[in-house]
Amino acid sequence: EKDKGLIRDSWESLGKNKVPHGIVMFTRLFELDPALLTLFSYSTNCGDAPECLSSPEFLEHVTKVMLVIDAAVSHLDDLHTLEDFLLNLGRKHQAVGVKTQLTVIFGESHKSLLYMLQSSLGPAYTTPLRQAWLNMYSIVVSAMTRGWAK
Numbered sequence: 001e002k003d004k005g006l007i008r009d010s011w012e013s014l015g016k017n018k019v020p021h022g023i024v025m026f027t028r029l030f031e032l033d034p035a036l037l038t039l040f041s042y043s044t045n046c047g048d049a050p051e052c053l054s055s056p057e058f059l060e061h062v063t064k065v066m067l068v069i070d071a072a073v074s075h076l077d078d079l080h081t082l083e084d085f086l087l088n089l090g091r092k093h094q095a096v097g098v099k100t101q102l103t104v105i106f107g108e109s110h111k112s113l114l115y116m117l118q119s120s121l122g123p124a125y126t127t128p129l130r131q132a133w134l135n136m137y138s139i140v141v142s143a144m145t146r147g148w149a150k
């Protein structure tokens, strides 16, 4: 319960518009692994990561990712109700042609999420908060990965 409070409060403190935070997250992700950029078919329309991340297609994906996290935060009490949605989402990522080991990708994306939280929250980013987010995000990502593997 304490963990849920930490997650809810910190997510709320990021403000209503989560897109800029999503951009921080994905900027970090592409820094950690520039090859991920090429997994987006539309990345051929742009040059480097900053340019791509300001393109409409990328912004749309960032927005979608933030909506998924938002849904998870809203369903902390009944995360299992998102199971089918997340399995499907994992499967869709397979269908759109994200060919490389998605397990690894989703697994690594937690680092950029934590980086975003750390840079936005400052001193409010504590070890228990980090752990609470990590627990929730692993549930999301593991469901997506199971959908992917099907």
Ligand code: HEM
Residues within 6 Å of the ligand: 029, 036, 039, 040, 041, 057, 060, 061, 064, 065, 068, 069, 089, 092, 093, 096, 098, 105, 106, 109, 140
């Ligand atoms: C759709 C790639 C991570 C949520 C897509 C699409 C691509 C893609 C190519 C289809 C085109 C589009 O809608 O933009 C990737 C790659 C990822 C990644 C390469 C890892 C680096 C994630 C994560 C989430 C997510 C972590 C959520 C936690 C979504 C959603 C859609 C989507 C909600 C729309 C699915 C639909 O059409 O119903 N992704 N994605 N993606 N992605 Fe991702």
